[in-house]
Amino acid sequence: MNETGKTVKVLDKGFVRLVDFMGGDQGVVDAARVSYGGKSKGPEADRKLIAYLMKHKHESPFEHAVFKFHVKTPIFVMRQWIRHRIASYNEISARYTEVKDEFYLPARWRAQDPKNKQGSVAADALDDAALTAKFSGQVDAALACYKDLLAAGVAREMARMVLPVNMYTEFYWTINARSLMNFVSLRADAHAQWEIQRYGEATAGFLRAAMPWSYEAFLRHSWRGENATLAAEAAALAPLEAAAK
Numbered sequence: 001m002n003e004t005g006k007t008v009k010v011l012d013k014g015f016v017r018l019v020d021f022m023g024g025d026q027g028v029v030d031a032a033r034v035s036y037g038g039k040s041k042g043p044e045a046d047r048k049l050i051a052y053l054m055k056h057k058h059e060s061p062f063e064h065a066v067f068k069f070h071v072k073t074p075i076f077v078m079r080q081w082i083r084h085r086i087a088s089y090n091e092i093s094a095r096y097t098e099v100k101d102e103f104y105l106p107a108r109w110r111a112q113d114p115k116n117k118q119g120s121v122a123a124d125a126l127d128d129a130a131l132t133a134k135f136s137g138q139v140d141a142a143l144a145c146y147k148d149l150l151a152a153g154v155a156r157e158m159a160r161m162v163l164p165v166n167m168y169t170e171f172y173w174t175i176n177a178r179s180l181m182n183f184v185s186l187r188a189d190a191h192a193q194w195e196i197q198r199y200g201e202a203t204a205g206f207l208r209a210a211m212p213w214s215y216e217a218f219l220r221h222s223w224r225g226e227n228a229t230l231a232a233e234a235a236a237l238a239p240l241e242a243a244a245k
Helices: 026-035 045-055 059-063 075-081 128-151 156-162 179-188 195-210 212-222 228-244
Strands: 005-009 013-023 068-073 088-091 110-111 120-122 168-176
Touching: 005 195, 013 026, 013 195, 026 045, 026 059, 026 212, 045 059, 059 168, 059 179, 068 075, 068 179, 068 195, 075 168, 110 156, 110 168, 128 156, 168 179, 179 195, 179 212, 195 212, 195 228, 212 228
Parallel strands: none
Antiparallel strands: 005 013, 013 068, 068 168, 088 168, 110 120
């Protein structure tokens, strides 16, 4: 199902919107069969072909399905996002436009994971209200300083240096299905930062809707992460897989 135009809200002010889409499951099938001059043999055979490709790691045909997204996310999330380099990015520029008063404020604060240097864990002992008040005060001060610098005549490209990385940014992201599945594998996983996990789940939803056969094959043969939503979807496929044997 083509969900072009659909927007999924993420975090407090972010979103993922599908701008355009090309190829789909049929595009994968056509790309795979052209290698030996074949044609579609009907829905059931095409679905089995996609499963075969995924199971045996013949993944280049999935590059012939392409998604274009409009994403709004905090800057610190995008710094992780752009590690996925097999994609195209165009980001809003704070050199050309004055930034908006839009900053990510977490609903709950997490503590450092004692076993994982780059991870965090839930911490009921933290005073969320006090920490948010302190954090918000710092953000407000940075924004006020930014506006004062602009008012004093400082260029936008310099005034932006004072702004914190929880400021929201927006970008267009064009990515093929193979690379999108890699993004979901890494960023929807429980080992990823909590905030980018939410974006991983959102993009997985678009993949599921636009390419249901490929998404099913992905869950059966490729997904190995930890995520409650994807785990439930994968578990629901188990009876179908058993019946097919």
